[in-house]
Amino acid sequence: MAVAPTRSRKSPRRQKLEAAVNYPLDWLEERSGLIGAVRYFLFRKVPGDTNWFHTLGSATLTAFLVQALTGAILAMYYQPHPATAYQSINHITNDVTLGWLVRGMHKWGASVFIILMFFHMARVFLFGAYKYPRELNWIVGVMLLAVGMLEGFTGYLLPWDQTAYWATVVGINLNGTAPILGPFLADFLRGGAEIGNDTLSRFYSLHMLLIPGLIFALIGLHLYLVVRLGVSSPPWSREAAGGGDYPAAPPSTNGRSGLTQPTARSGWRRNGGES
Amino acid sequence: MASIEDRRAQFTQYKQDVKSRGKSFYPYAMFHDTVMSLVVVSVIIALACVWYFTSGTDPNTCGGKDSCLLGPRYSEPADPGTTNFVPRPDWYFYFLFYLLRIFKWPNTVILGTVGIPTILLIILIVLPFVDVRRERRLLRRPVALIAAVLVVISMGVLTYKGATAKEALASEVVQAVPTWAQRQGFADDKDAVAGATVFATSGCTACHTYLGTGSSNLGAPDLSAIGKSGQGPNFFSTYVADPSKYGNNVMPKFAALGQTKLHQLGVFLSESKGPK
Known part of the structure; x- marks a missing residue:
């Protein structure tokens, strides 16, 4: 893909500069298609009447990213062993520079994340946005809610204080009441007969490897479906949204099918890129 | 119910609308x-x-x-030895926490611990397959609207109740011990009175009620007349030490109390035959 602009009013110096800027982009696009994918993501059309309610999803994502970032920093100082966990939390909160801020953001970010998940879910429910063809994305969202609350449960033990310890004792015992699987699940979570060393390292691993990995994967799927199916318009929208009596849209002059299109593969510049 | 063709046509229309008029x-x-x-x-x-x-x-x-x-x-x-700490989850589990007080142990407690959360999850998952109408405007979806209002109210009430649920303080409960001894008629039994004090100060009343004191957290049973069953002190002390041996996986182990206190507790419980 050569770069030369066809109608060249630009100075040679400007041409050289553009070529220098475009070369790495073209190089990347030719080998991966990533530039086209990003362009498709950024310049895809969303209904003209999306509003502030539609920001709850990305707000939830932001809260999760705050958790991921602050969690990674906390993991640098936290020591998941019953003998040292409480001390390390104390150290993070009281000694480490801005440690209190990182831990405070992680502690309160968890609540904000849960609240935003519920708000986002309420918005989707009230807008009827779970309906065809977005059923699958609703289910992925429900899974994210369940897994997110599990993340809250496993994280609650880690400070290894009385609040954490006894909440987990009861939480695990409650799991144990489930028919058939319950006792096995309780034994698995406890990692033995008593809550102790094995329980803490187990919860730590679940909290910072397994469950966040699952959440990242589910968020990826969730976003893929959002981009593929398009952002739902509000129920009162003219964009073929809700009722049976929506006004017909003017016929599309675009020859291409209006149905879902995969990522633009035809070169990022032809698809609304520069000149 | 809209046929799948209708819904497909509507979605195609939506895609075209967004393409031509969207931002x-x-x-x-x-x-x-x-x-x-x-x-x-x-x-x-x-x-x-x-x-x-x-x-x-x-x-x-x-x-x-x-x-x-x-x-x-x-x-x-964290101290596994202390037994008078009242367990409390993070706030977003309060609604479940409070549900457990509504269901009584042992027969229906499974409903509160596993049953209702599972049912809620299943309802959420099947929702888009049950509600297949094309209508999305809220005022024309009365069932969905009423369901949403009811869910918000009940979750709010349960969370509030869970947040404000009073837990009995050991220092307050222990003042009731003489009254218990009098009403149950074991005031002369030193072991039973000592056991009552252990009962009052070890956090038992965080989950159990006894002659009107305590809270039925987790749906744990009232113990005012537990001794009527006729099991002796030994049964109760071994039960409390490790309830899982008797198939009770909800109640924590209290083996950390030590043999003396467990024995006193056993005497106290076997003497609790209901007020005279």
């Missing part, structure tokens, strides 16, 4: 998203600051103030 995600929608994300991060930072600056390094005091605005930085270190 580009960047910068229009992305601007709103960015502003909202900044608000979220600011709120999180603000909460962290308020929490930190209204609390102190000591788990029991809040920098000289009576109570921390957003709770202490941490409670005392």
